[in-house]
Amino acid sequence: MARILDRRDVLKGAGALAAAVAATPLHAQAPPASAVTEELIQAAKKEGKVVYYTSIDLPMAQRIGKAFEAKYPGISVRVERSGAERVFQRIGQEYSSKIHAVDVVNSSDAAHMIVWKRDGLLAPYVPEDVAKHYAAEHRDADGTFASFRATLSVMAYNTNLVKAEEAPKSFADLLDPKWAGKIVKAHPSYSGTIMTATFQISRDLGWEYFEKLAKQRIMQVQSATDPPKKLGLGERAVMADGSEYIVFQMMEQGQPIAPIYASEGTPLVIGPNAVFKAAPNPNAARLFQSFCFSLECQQLIVDFGGLRSLHPQVKEKAGHKPLKDIKLMKEDPAGVEKQGDEIKKRYTQLFKV
């Protein structure tokens, strides 16, 4: 417990963060790229398993696990899925009790990487694909994490309940009284996607937007993956935020749902992957990390998952609006890291839960 509290104190005094981030490049010392060697595979097989804490939607996460198990028989993947903020809390709680269960982590709140790295919990490890293909802004200068996935936090509507021409076009449209009681929304204290989106929206539109939205009798769910599912059930007509990739998945299944890219801009959410220093299965962790950034896995998360990849060789899926054609809000993990606690607090005051 004491450790968690200490960290919170550090978080509060995060003014030092800017300095820390600025200072990083001076010591930037990423290890050389690591190829998947036969030696690594054998060592990983000896360990026999890898534990993946992730905030990615469960079926997608399990599909990644199955693909890995198929490629490297004898190593099983155990997925521990929850919202990114929960995963962060879980790791904090476990580490403060000296429980080192996590091998590889994926978080949709990129700010978590800053904290873990600062606490010295992450192992420097650069998979070959990352070194070869990923742009500098998508890999940590010290090689402790890289951008595994990207998605958008979009608005969306149920096409049976709302006609395309009547659907809201912007965040401001959601404040129209006609949407009162018809909106579903996820929670920034649970979901990293929503935390990131709430940061960007409050920065660009101001908190007044949320103050007004809170009066629209929204249905409050937790995970960013849930609002699309609620639209699919027909439980609500419109969602104020949620994962774009789930919307894509559901459209492919023929469910009555369509995304909306708000005219004010759509929040971009990057979800990095990292290996923990104290990973109980260090070799399997590294092998899994390498697999995650391989073209094979990256294409899988795009094709099966509807996610966006930062691997330049991955082919964007037909029918998905390309990122360059979408007006995006600017991503800023350091900003989220600074304001995260305050955002949770304000949000809870406005929305009551």
Add this chain to the structure above:
Amino acid sequence: MTLALPAQKEGRRTFKVDFSVPVLLTFAALLCVLILLPISWLVMYSLSEVDPATKERVFTLAQFRTLFSDPDLVEPLITTMIVAISSSVACCLVAAPMGWLVARTDMPMTKVIRALVTASFVTPPFLGAIAWEILAAPNSGLLNKLYRFLTGAEMDAYLFNIYSMPGLIFVIACYTFPYVFVLVANALDRIPGDLEDASSILGAGTWTTARRVTIPLVLPALLAGALVAFLQAMILFGSPAILALPAGFHTMTTKIWSLFQYPPKPELAAAASLPLLFLTVMLLRGQQMILGRKGYSIVGGKSGEPRLIRLGWFVVPAMAFVVIVLMLPVFLPYFALLNAAFSPIATNLVTSATFTMKNFHFTFFELSTTQLALKNTFILGAASATIGTVLALVISYATARKAITGYRVLGFLATAPIAIPGIVLGVGLFLAYTRPPFVLYGTLWVLLIAYITIELPAAYQQLQSAFRAVHPELEDASRILGATRLRSLRDVTAPLLRTSVLATWCFIFVSTVRELSAAIMLFTSETKVVSVLIFDLKESGDLGAIAILGLSMLVLTFTVVIFINRLPGFGSSGLRNT
């Protein structure tokens, strides 16, 4: 006596030292650690904070000031009171007439009705809450769809909105009414027929007798039931987390839980736990006072079978009432879960064209935590039930037979955890076992301790009343023939009590499997149990997997209970509610 003889032979050969005193003292010490450790930490945390300058823990009342002044904490407290009172009243309004119909009238199929009430007890409340989302969410709920289909009402019209205070009260009442029902029905079973006969002989009609004799006699049990229902509603975590949060309000339990989310405020969580603890203690005192008076009611020894009231044509509305009441916690939710399990979309009725095994396949062949959670749940259920039963057996023996001095303290300690709501115990255990000397967090042990502590009081009360029914002369005979106390307990008393022991074992097993509120505070990724896994899935909206897991959990529970009851050498014993 035939039972005692073999005991005597062996007893002579082996040992004569009476271990009972050290054994009982060990149990007393164990109980102290179990209960006092978490509670002390809870109190300590609620009265302190970490000084930012010195990093030392200093005394403060700041947590309590926040607790009673911050509207974010006061509102949940008020909400909790409203929910608990309303659902308690609702439980009584339903359970009392039903208990009366089953116990005192010639209503047909009373055995089936009692069994179905047991089924609603076995159903975890959080699973029921999820099932009721599928049934009565305002737009996608099956019942609301049916309503719109039948009335031709437009898109947004709905009959029920489960995401609301009345919705929450309703669902809580669905799964707490068995407590009231069992208390009332048992009390009615015990009322001797003579008293009612006397009333009839003196010229009172059926209804006058019911009003003047039966109802006053059963009132204490009803009040006790109302208190238990209030208590259950107050300390429930799963149902409000599932139904209240989407509607934008908290109860005390969900608030305490949210105080543990990042950034955690354990001091405030500890402080917020104490009012629940205090209220529970007060309520239980009240219950004891009411039940303590029951001695006045039934004078005289054994008497004739209670006279069953003939319902006549009234049996039709009575039966309709019972069927409707049982639809709510059992038939409708089970139907909703079955439908969700095999339908591609949880809230669409499954047809032969849309029937899918996708959810089944996903849950058992793709979801990597399923096996782990099922294994943990089973291990914890069986271990808690076994250890808890042994513990309760020894303690209730000591108190029923006044075996050691200070047996009253032992009895008190065994009953005390009843005053600790699961979520409060979770907070206390978390604080107590994440630090030396007992670093148990992250192991199954801490969950085992939680479950045993939570279930001990009910187990103890069941076995204590069972002990009272076995006359000590049998044990005395065995002791005279040379057996030690422990030996005669094992060879004489235990076999005589096997039905009760079995019932207690099943009771603890079932309660452990359905427990969520302590587990949600204490689990780690390696020690996940099914209830926590279901709650995880709920947060990401994976209804299909929830339905499959929930149904497997019910199958596991019913299978174990039936299997245990069929073990050779054991008589049939029903699942007892307390």
